[in-house]
Amino acid sequence: MWKLPRHEDDEAAEEEGIGRILALSDGVFAIAITLLILEIAVPATTSAADLPKALLGLWPSYLAYVLSFLVIARFWVTHRLAFRLIARDDAALMWLNLLLLMFVAFLPFPTAVLGQHAGSPAAAVLYATSVVLASVASAAYWWYASGRGGLLRPDVARAQVRAMRARSLSGPVFFALTLPIAVFAPYAAEIVWVLVFPLTRMVFSWFFAQEHEQPG
Amino acid sequence: MWKLPRHEDDEAAEEEGIGRILALSDGVFAIAITLLILEIAVPATTSAADLPKALLGLWPSYLAYVLSFLVIARFWVTHRLAFRLIARDDAALMWLNLLLLMFVAFLPFPTAVLGQHAGSPAAAVLYATSVVLASVASAAYWWYASGRGGLLRPDVARAQVRAMRARSLSGPVFFALTLPIAVFAPYAAEIVWVLVFPLTRMVFSWFFAQEHEQPG
Amino acid sequence: MWKLPRHEDDEAAEEEGIGRILALSDGVFAIAITLLILEIAVPATTSAADLPKALLGLWPSYLAYVLSFLVIARFWVTHRLAFRLIARDDAALMWLNLLLLMFVAFLPFPTAVLGQHAGSPAAAVLYATSVVLASVASAAYWWYASGRGGLLRPDVARAQVRAMRARSLSGPVFFALTLPIAVFAPYAAEIVWVLVFPLTRMVFSWFFAQEHEQPG
Amino acid sequence: MWKLPRHEDDEAAEEEGIGRILALSDGVFAIAITLLILEIAVPATTSAADLPKALLGLWPSYLAYVLSFLVIARFWVTHRLAFRLIARDDAALMWLNLLLLMFVAFLPFPTAVLGQHAGSPAAAVLYATSVVLASVASAAYWWYASGRGGLLRPDVARAQVRAMRARSLSGPVFFALTLPIAVFAPYAAEIVWVLVFPLTRMVFSWFFAQEHEQPG
Numbered sequence: 001m002w003k004l005p006r007h008e009d010d011e012a013a014e015e016e017g018i019g020r021i022l023a024l025s026d027g028v029f030a031i032a033i034t035l036l037i038l039e040i041a042v043p044a045t046t047s048a049a050d051l052p053k054a055l056l057g058l059w060p061s062y063l064a065y066v067l068s069f070l071v072i073a074r075f076w077v078t079h080r081l082a083f084r085l086i087a088r089d090d091a092a093l094m095w096l097n098l099l100l101l102m103f104v105a106f107l108p109f110p111t112a113v114l115g116q117h118a119g120s121p122a123a124a125v126l127y128a129t130s131v132v133l134a135s136v137a138s139a140a141y142w143w144y145a146s147g148r149g150g151l152l153r154p155d156v157a158r159a160q161v162r163a164m165r166a167r168s169l170s171g172p173v174f175f176a177l178t179l180p181i182a183v184f185a186p187y188a189a190e191i192v193w194v195l196v197f198p199l200t201r202m203v204f205s206w207f208f209a210q211e212h213e214q215p216g
Numbered sequence: 217m218w219k220l221p222r223h224e225d226d227e228a229a230e231e232e233g234i235g236r237i238l239a240l241s242d243g244v245f246a247i248a249i250t251l252l253i254l255e256i257a258v259p260a261t262t263s264a265a266d267l268p269k270a271l272l273g274l275w276p277s278y279l280a281y282v283l284s285f286l287v288i289a290r291f292w293v294t295h296r297l298a299f300r301l302i303a304r305d306d307a308a309l310m311w312l313n314l315l316l317l318m319f320v321a322f323l324p325f326p327t328a329v330l331g332q333h334a335g336s337p338a339a340a341v342l343y344a345t346s347v348v349l350a351s352v353a354s355a356a357y358w359w360y361a362s363g364r365g366g367l368l369r370p371d372v373a374r375a376q377v378r379a380m381r382a383r384s385l386s387g388p389v390f391f392a393l394t395l396p397i398a399v400f401a402p403y404a405a406e407i408v409w410v411l412v413f414p415l416t417r418m419v420f421s422w423f424f425a426q427e428h429e430q431p432g
Numbered sequence: 433m434w435k436l437p438r439h440e441d442d443e444a445a446e447e448e449g450i451g452r453i454l455a456l457s458d459g460v461f462a463i464a465i466t467l468l469i470l471e472i473a474v475p476a477t478t479s480a481a482d483l484p485k486a487l488l489g490l491w492p493s494y495l496a497y498v499l500s501f502l503v504i505a506r507f508w509v510t511h512r513l514a515f516r517l518i519a520r521d522d523a524a525l526m527w528l529n530l531l532l533l534m535f536v537a538f539l540p541f542p543t544a545v546l547g548q549h550a551g552s553p554a555a556a557v558l559y560a561t562s563v564v565l566a567s568v569a570s571a572a573y574w575w576y577a578s579g580r581g582g583l584l585r586p587d588v589a590r591a592q593v594r595a596m597r598a599r600s601l602s603g604p605v606f607f608a609l610t611l612p613i614a615v616f617a618p619y620a621a622e623i624v625w626v627l628v629f630p631l632t633r634m635v636f637s638w639f640f641a642q643e644h645e646q647p648g
Numbered sequence: 649m650w651k652l653p654r655h656e657d658d659e660a661a662e663e664e665g666i667g668r669i670l671a672l673s674d675g676v677f678a679i680a681i682t683l684l685i686l687e688i689a690v691p692a693t694t695s696a697a698d699l700p701k702a703l704l705g706l707w708p709s710y711l712a713y714v715l716s717f718l719v720i721a722r723f724w725v726t727h728r729l730a731f732r733l734i735a736r737d738d739a740a741l742m743w744l745n746l747l748l749l750m751f752v753a754f755l756p757f758p759t760a761v762l763g764q765h766a767g768s769p770a771a772a773v774l775y776a777t778s779v780v781l782a783s784v785a786s787a788a789y790w791w792y793a794s795g796r797g798g799l800l801r802p803d804v805a806r807a808q809v810r811a812m813r814a815r816s817l818s819g820p821v822f823f824a825l826t827l828p829i830a831v832f833a834p835y836a837a838e839i840v841w842v843l844v845f846p847l848t849r850m851v852f853s854w855f856f857a858q859e860h861e862q863p864g
Binding site: 022023026027029030031033034035036037038040042043048051052055065066069073076077080 | 236239240243244246247248251254255310314317318321322324325328329332333335336337338339342
């Protein structure tokens, strides 16, 4: 059976830290977030009279742009919070992080499909599935780093680890729950997605508050 | 009512500073500024004889490219000046900054529309509106950081804060004022926009000089 | 005969280190990895009924996306390991690194060809050749830095240098060996490529273990 | 008359250095160098039999890709050398640098035209003109920083300044000289361009050697 040969990576990692992992990650986040706009095609109409209508007709693309910008920004915010608590890296963390980046870099495609096929169940299902995959990868690196990997800074409180775990699960769970909505009511699913962010925030705050018996 | 749960972000922010916010921002600025060129399509003519005319006929796209490059560069210059004075970040600053990045990353689209539909009021109005939105987001993070947020370095003078506030308002105000021009005389609006930069510079210098009674 | 005039670059290099080489490299890796998605075109069908079939029909593009993401990620992982051991740069290292970046930045094109012409020997040969060229460049900078260039940190063990050399050769050798498969059985070649990663990993570990008489 | 109000920028610059200017510049260089590949379109033929011929027929695009990669890499190498000697920035240096970035970010467009219209004088003239403009901007920031701006580190030798000035002029002068060749023999111009790099290198080394009476 194949297992990750971690030795040579880990040794070097302990010496120099995680600077280049963050540099590559910030690069991919910044590019994925900025490439979204390339998926909105300029209307090919030539008459100035038809242009306003054509531009307004692109509203599903604008909505998909805003939605995916927020989704990717959210992954970046979580990434920044998590890597503040991570002291070291190893090969497993590096590849789990690359898995997250692979799914994040994929998101412009389902975003474009959603923008051009608004109201299509297939587009909504593709979108929700893609976000679930990215969310699972986002949860995976945190669970590994805070669990078996043992890569956190020594001063990180158990309560904070558990709060971040709840937060990391809130994303995949909520998007997975919207999959049936995406099949039967694609427009409703989009509206629900825009609401996911404050909801997961609240779940996180509530969980964190329970641990501490003080507001998080 | 929903409010920003700031605790967990703020705590970490004070420890590690704003390096990754700047990394993501510089990435988005650099990409948005470089993606502009992708919106200029190579003329599909096949005969070498027609190519010169086709290339020259793209002048509205070249003009839109230069205009948007300067607009985005301007946002970056302001961002750099502002974040030199900002000592700490919190969740609100981070999301206001992401709002700015969302509007900056959107600009290649109105730029492409402007290049392909020069002289169309709809294209000019879309462009002016997009820049106004980005300018408002640019003003918002500075007003928050220098006001309620209280995130500035302790040694920043009140006069400098007020000067930067005037500067931050000059952008949205000037572009908003050009909206009626964009409706009735789209070409005139483009010419005015190219002149906005020295104008807003002068407003800023004048305001700063008044505070100090010395040239800014 | 033309030779590399290295003096003026080397002098400066020893003073300031290799920070900007890494910044440019991480940028190119991040962009190449993220641009891959732009090569997957949104199906132009308009009916919602045909969309699921059209999306599923893109599976060769999805496979090519995952494959190239892993290939480029692998080059980055090797780059990170190698530059941890490199203490100084000179003009030759800088240009060999730029050569690697040139081939890495080229990879989105053969990836797109492979995705749109799955099962075509020409597409598979183009892909394998491109990866071999990038792998050779990746090996070249390491052999130069660890050999004639003498740019490594003084504390790097000979065994580690030799292990990294074996690792650097495993990539080009494996992809070159798949060239005949690509000609006669393009689909088989793709399956083999996905298996190359653990294989080269194992070769590296085996070689490293031989040197040390302990697991690598 | 309008002049650059430099005060507020300069003051801050002296405090914090030029880190973000380099971050934005490296970002634009990395993106421009990587976007080049997007300009090579995948052949639209559907039959596997025609694909090899179609791929080989793209050779002018491959040549243009390599040429522009080297041109942009060259600007980056010069940029890195120059900014190692620059200690401070001011508003003029920042805007001259942004001017360079504007012309560098423009280069993917003439590259695409050259790749798709090989042998067309218009394409060759557009390409040469674009590189001349970028080269002039590249020379401009160095002449300003090393001259009127007075932004160099105090320990930089006059001979080194003069050598870098000769180097900075070699680019625009050589590409300007090829403009007539581009008009009458576009293919010859491309061949000459590939040779420009070692030539300008030699001019630089020769000039530097003269100053020092020792090989550069």
